[in-house]
Amino acid sequence: MPNDPYLIAPDPTGGGLTRMVQGVDHTGAVGPVSVVEERPLTIYLNGAEIVTAMTIGDHPEYLALGFLRNQGMLRDGETVLGIDHDDDLQVVVVRTDGTTSFEEKLKKKTRTSGCAVGTVFGDMMEGIEGLTLPAAEVRTSWLYALADRINRTPSLYLTAGAIHGTVLCRQDAPLVYMEDVGRHNAVDKVAGWMFSEQVRADDKILYTTGRLTSEMVIKTALMGIPVLASRSGFTAWGVEIANRIGLTLIGRMRGRRFVCLSGADRLVRDADLSAVPDEPRKMARKGGE
Template identity: 35%
Template structure:
């Protein structure tokens, strides 16, 4: 895993304040395109922060319904300097016609409503978990996310995601893309065989329908964000048995679905 300093760079900048300019340096988050080849065919180009490319590639393929079982992942080869990833999977090759050829941006993902494409529905099932969490635990976890978000604090240009139990953070990722940060969580869990039923995803960004679907595919029962959910995300969460907690900061939160999991 790259150090925080490998994800930022200093650039010359002109600052304007009180009617005059001064010259100086500012710290900016790094951004790089990475092309993923699936079974020797170009599959997608992702724009992401450097580092954790194995987790990102695997998580993206899990999100897309390409990887459903650990034994189907045969090999991963990464050339980080040139931004290239080769993934080989077992079984039948994925039909390119099943996917929309696209350039996945760092901010808004594919820019489409969820379940419009067949690969969105793969691996989605009702989430069944008896997990309960208290509001004080939620505030503790959001505080931990903020403390760990060093790239965001330095640049203001990154999103954060953490897989947590009620007691603390299991692991944490930052990336310029909120989708990427969650895919890195997904990939790490897939590679390490981490169970989901007792976990919480704590997240810095907006809970869109696409983020919600990633959480559903992992089988995580609770997603917490310091930001807002969308209407479609809330509707999907209600149908799929996922608790959505938004605006969790400064001693307050908004509980949108499956309230029974959150109680003192």
């Protein structure tokens, strides 16, 4: 049901996620402003240093698991023996029953368009070659209900801004809502939670507040989720990859409007548009890209 509680939701009051600083506004008035914290987290796999991510610091274990999973470094059938997080050292170590040998992979890093400078390893595209996403349907009534619920959920974005959110959904119910300074970190946290809890992906929708870039499309596909949606816009390469692999890609979701640039065959238009509140076009364009 749409009003069921989230399994994981943002905690805008959580300690250490924001900081109050003094600022001066356009009128010259001085006052406190809430800003998001940003800190490094170094991820290790079986003793090998893999990457240092800039993150807000919550759910480090899920971030590490999801990053390794989405980069193909945590394979099917591999058992995670333990995850150790040291907040003082700002490291998280994932231990598995497999061997770690990613020297060539680590050399082929690509800096992404993520707001916090994401990292994608150069052979990540290999993971989607021959990938087949599951059949699914996407009801427009679900999309409108999700957008309404997610946009009204208390979040760090509403409190301090400068952050992205990614929400795992099933039909019209948002389940897990993760935030971070980079959209890539937020989606990795969702992937880590799914891997940890052994959650199926074929009946899920992934909603993001950020742009629909190639990285977001690839990560969604690698997670096995057939639908990716956003209030924001698209990149051409993201659309190209989505069409190649059959991912349903829906963007510019504002009020009654949205645009589907891939996988429109999954759409079921069951919503009564007269009952959906709309946004003025001027507002709909603001920040949409």
